[in-house]
Amino acid sequence: MKNTKRIIICWLAVIITIAACRKDDRSPLSKDGTVPGPVTNTQVTNLAGAALISYTLPDNENLLYVKAIYTLKGVQKEVKVSMFQKKLLVEGFGDTQEREVQLYAVSRSEVVSEPVSVTIKPLTPxxxxxxxxxxxxxxxxxxxxxxxxxxxxxxxxxxxxxxxxxxxxxxxxxxxxxxxxxxxxxxxxxxxxxxxxxxxxxxxxxxxxxxxxxxxxxEEALDKTKFNDVRTNFQNFIPQFAPFPNSGLPMVNAVDYSSSYPMKNLYDGSITSMFHTKEKYDLPVWIPIDLDKSGASKFILSRFKVWQRTGNFTFNHGNPHHWEIWGTNKPNIVSTNPNNTDPNLGWVKLGEWVMTKPSGWDVGLNSNEDNQVAADGQEFEFPNGVPPVRYIGWKNIDSWGSIDGFTGFFHLFELSIWGQKK
Known part of the structure; x- marks a missing residue:
């Protein structure tokens, strides 16, 4: 048994030694010292701050890659492309001066050809x-x-x-x-x-x-400790103007998903707590907020910022996609004029927004920039000339997980609003 163990240990040592040798072996792939021919038929397509160089490869079975050597801001740069490509890109130029680029064909033995000089003149960077x-x-x-x-x-x-x-x-x-x-x-x-x-x-x-x-x-940031949930107070006075719910049923107030995600989380100052409505509600849903429960102030609104529910829900699920914001000073007046501009005579449409993501990718696919934008919060501006209001109503037309859908839901981590107190 002891002899068997010794044999196994010896073989393991041999295998490890061989593997280590292979890992450290950086010698050329071939011992052929033949100098490859140079590339020919070079053509330059100048680009913005760059140049695309195409060429014909030499007839050499031992060819491995083509490399370009050039100077960028006083530093020598090198670009390599495999033998399966017939063009390469040199980039990073901050002006339109002419430059020389040296092209080399390189064999599997790391033997380089004679250089071929190519003149480029990048377009405006x-x-x-x-x-x-x-x-x-x-x-x-x-x-x-x-x-x-x-x-x-x-x-x-x-x-x-x-x-x-x-x-x-x-x-x-x-x-x-x-x-x-x-x-x-x-x-x-x-x-x-x-x-x-x-x-x-x-x-x-x-x-x-x-x-x-x-x-x-x-401008100043509105004091969110003075915000108040008035969904039940004015549920009978929601302005029924287009777009109506896709299902054709009446718009409804946003009902809390559970006691864990109440509406106060929408403006509690935390970008980790969440307001979440019940799911499968007819769209749009309506979320009215009193901006000053003391009743002392009205505001000309300048901008607002939202923080999405992030993680796997970024630009997805119940995060808002298309919405309007309405305002009024008389929330208990039934609005009959969709073009009303006086908040003392009913609800006034303050603006309409569609959220976009930088990448433009389909729902469920997000770039690093998409994720960063969502994490930082997204800012939107009210149009110039909106009237001073005390109450706003967020009319959520659809969410990312239900774009143009019949039913859906809404969630956000946080909402902040800025403006001028009147």
Whole structure:
């Protein structure tokens, strides 16, 4: 028995030694020292901040790959593609200057061919095009930045402010790969200041800095401790305007799924507690809220922010997809005019929104950016000129798990609202 154990141990040692040798063996795949021929018939397609180079491979059975060597911001870069491809991409250029790229055919023995020099002249890089598209404006509590990103490049925007001694101070980063969009920087008093905005790509190329003087519009966060659930108080006065429920049945107030997910969780200040209505209700559902239970204030609403139920439910399940928000100062008046603009004469439509996700992917498939956007909370603005109101009604037309459906439900982690007190 002891001899058998010794034999097994010896064989294990041999196997481990062989495996270790194989793992560390980084020698060429072949001993053939023949120099491969160079690539031929090179053609260049210049792209935004990049170039696509196509070529004909040499007739060499021992060929393994083609590599390109070029200089990017003073550093030598290398791109390799297998012998099964007949083109390669060089990218990361922050200007349109002509450059030389050296192409090499490489054998299985790691023997390189003579270089073939190719001249490229990248088109205007995405950061420059994005920078030229920048438009800024004042918004509630800060600055609004809009952009066009035709190339869908991965872009980082940095926003700066000029301090009292003339130094730039970092304010915010915003990441995007969307073809167009916008973002806001908030939290500033209504004092004019100089702002700076520039774009940066993943190769650390920088655009120029846009300098603008902007005075933020005054706003404040509404005190959510003064919010009140009034679903039962005004359930008979829900405005029955299109879109009606797809089932054709009357709209209903959102009934709690269980005592674990009450409506107060919608505005309790926590982005982990959840409000959840019962399932399989006729859509739309209606969620009215008193913004000041003391009755002392009305508000011109500027924006709101929602935090989805995340995890496996991000952009899915009962998270809102399409909704309207209505407002009134007389919630017990039966509304008969869908175009009413006076909140003292009934409910007024304040706005309508459809939630989109950055990737544009189908429900159930989320990118990292989708997940990050949901986790950070999503902000929406009310149209300019909305009247001051005390009550709002969230009319949930459909949710991500029931887009255009007959029945569904609604859930959110949190809702925050900003505006001007009147």
């Amino acid at each position: 995405p950061i420059v095009n994005v920078f030229k598209s920048l438009k800024t404006d004042s918004t509630f509590g800060g600055i609004n930045v809009k952009y066009v990103n035709t190339d869908s490049a991965n872009i980082v925007f940095e926003v700066l402010v000029l301090d009292s001694v003339g130094d730039w101070q970092h304010v915010d980063f915003n990441y995007t790969s969307s073809k167009q969009g916008g973002f806001n920087v908030r939290g500033y008093p209504p004092v004019e200041r100089t702002w700076g905005v520039y774009a940066r790509d993943r190769w650390d190329n920088h655009s120029d800095t846009l300098r603008v003087k902007i005075r933020p519009i005054y």
